[in-house]
Amino acid sequence: MREFDQAEMVEMLDELIMNSSRRFLGKPTRFKLYPSHSDRGAFERVMTGGNPSDHRLDLAFRFFSVAARDWLSTGGESAQSASLDQRANALGATIQDRLSLVSIDLSGNDDAQLIFETLNDRGTPLLKADLVKNWVFREGAQLNADVDDWAVRLWDEFDQPWWREEVQQGRLMRSRIDIFLQYWLTMKSCAEVRSDDTFRAFVRQSKPFMADRDFATSYLESLRSDADIFRRFAELGSDTPEAPWVWFRPS
Known part of the structure; x- marks a missing residue:
């Protein structure tokens, strides 16, 4: 102009x-x-x-x-x-x-995953990790946590192409980050977590740890550390001695 x-x-x-x-x-x-x-x-x-x-x-x-x-x-x-x-x-x-922005305020009883999936039905599917990220940073802001530090140190890696790339898991194609979160929650809860319940399971598992700023930071640091281990296993060459024992490796 x-x-x-x-x-x-x-x-x-x-x-x-x-x-x-x-x-x-x-x-x-x-x-x-x-x-x-x-x-x-x-x-x-x-x-x-x-x-x-x-x-x-x-x-x-x-x-x-x-x-x-x-x-x-x-x-x-x-x-x-x-x-x-x-x-x-x-x-x-x-x-x-003719360009519109929509702001949605959710109450405690609203199902964020259901709402976002409904709104996004004709667009690119939201990853479970996207819903997890929104929830984590919203909780962090309410705790007055250093969410900028969380973003740089603990979450930016999850937004990179390797984690968001879809890989084959059985008959399905899923992003690595969603696969990791499902496995991580299964490990933490000692119970099976369905792929379509990943976000809800994360909220249930994580809510007690997000009540305090320091606990929340430590909890996310643990998540980040386990994610780094997951990636190291996933990137093992097929000719390494450890590779046959890594049962969760998505191809």
Whole structure:
């Protein structure tokens, strides 16, 4: 918009995404929407005009930037006869009025997994680990725990491709992180945990440990340590002496 001298439209769009008050300068709260920790660096880079990378947010930004520039330049087949101001207003109205964000506040009796799975029925399936992560960090925030430290030190690894890659387990394809969580909960509870009950089982198992900030941190450190062991076993070469004894290795 700036390169097309659409100052009013630029100001309107900035108001949608930024808090302009001086008290927000240099703080994450200057953004009205802020992503999870693993995407924050790329998000801030995109939002502040930093050097691009191959992160998915950079790729998305470049795609929509090119599309918006093409629309403002030519309007495509549907709006070639429209003026620049008319095309800019149409683009601004689409962004302002036709994009929606939904905030859902859950009560203690609401089933978060059921709600998210229902809302996401036609989209990419949520991992059980995504629900676990949301619950863990919400509980941590209520304890005034250092959730930024949790994110960097204890959880970022789970958001990496190796953990989220789907591998074959019997007849099914499942992410490694969901497989690990199911096995970990089975070990902790000494009871069978069904794959579709992983999130609920995690909440039942973990709730007593999330009542205190220090206990919660130690509990997540234990989870992280066991996950590292799981990965070392999963990455054992088939020619190693230990490999035949690792019965849970997903291929």
